[in-house]
Amino acid sequence: MRTDVIVVAAGSGQRAGDGIPKQFRTVGGRAVLRRTLEAFLGQPGIRHVLPVIHPDHGAWCAEVMAGLEGVLPPVSGGATRQASVRAGLEALAADPPDVVLIHDAARPFVSARLVADAIAAARLHGAAVPALALVDTIKALTNNDFVGSGPDRNSLRSVQTPQSFRYDLILSAHRARIGTDDLTDDAAVAEAAGHRVAAFPGDPTNTKITTPEDFVTAERNAALELT
Numbered sequence: 486m487r488t489d490v491i492v493v494a495a496g497s498g499q500r501a502g503d504g505i506p507k508q509f510r511t512v513g514g515r516a517v518l519r520r521t522l523e524a525f526l527g528q529p530g531i532r533h534v535l536p537v538i539h540p541d542h543g544a545w546c547a548e549v550m551a552g553l554e555g556v557l558p559p560v561s562g563g564a565t566r567q568a569s570v571r572a573g574l575e576a577l578a579a580d581p582p583d584v585v586l587i588h589d590a591a592r593p594f595v596s597a598r599l600v601a602d603a604i605a606a607a608r609l610h611g612a613a614v615p616a617l618a619l620v621d622t623i624k625a626l627t628n629n630d631f632v633g634s635g636p637d638r639n640s641l642r643s644v645q646t647p648q649s650f651r652y653d654l655i656l657s658a659h660r661a662r663i664g665t666d667d668l669t670d671d672a673a674v675a676e677a678a679g680h681r682v683a684a685f686p687g688d689p690t691n692t693k694i695t696t697p698e699d700f701v702t703a704e705r706n707a708a709l710e711l712t
């Protein structure tokens with residue numbers, strides 16, 4: 486059973502600010518993208534890790550990847566996350582894996598447990614995502630200032646990456662959406678193609694770096710790792 490990982494890193498990190506895209510900034514002295522790639526390298530069952538990057542970020546990426554073994558040469562992503570994932574999937578087609586994990590570069594704290602569960606869930610169900618119960622109550626806005634009723638929190642989950650799939654399933658689901666690339670995760674692509682997506686337990690420490698405040702939290706998490 487061959488398992489490859491696509492790490493999508495082709496975004497520009499607008500919400501995080503700062504001149505350098507967030508995946509190339511350091512946390513605890515190591516670039517976010519390097520941390521993310523290293524989290525997968527050497528995990529049992531992983532064959533290759535493929536970064537998908539913006540074509541203008543090649544020099545930053547080469548610097549960040551220096552000396553890492555098991556990482557494939559990066560491929561260029563697209564204008565949306567969905568387009569970037571598809572570029573990664575197409576790049577694996579010449580020597581296809583059985584299972585593919587699709588992960589955001591912006592989640593550097595992915596654990597070995599999550600990687601193992603993602604692989605197992607894809608083998609069992611064909612398509613699977615890590616999911617967490619919500620802590621906040623969700624409301625719909627009736628207009629800009631007033632809240633209406635919200636859905637029952639017990640039925641809701643917040644979904645993370647790595648999302649895991651049988652490679653042939655997710656490749657054909659992505660190909661079916663050519664021309665409409667507005668979906669923000671791969672579970673939605675699989676669902677749009679008619680597949681059922683299983684949920685397995687996510688990890689609260691597997692946070693996504695999105696805003697400047699998230700770098701503060703990430704530095705704290707990185708410091709804890711070293712102690």
Ligand code: CTP
Binds near residue numbers: 494499589591694
């Ligand atoms: N991503 C990508 N290609 C894109 C857009 C996003 O590969 N065209 C990647 C990002 O690099 C990130 C992941 O998808 O690792 C999740 O996206 P997000 O957190 O939204 O990152 P950005 O799009 O870079 O940030 P922002 O939306 O704030 O600009």
Ligand code: MG
Binds near residue numbers: 496
């Ligand atoms: Mg984005």
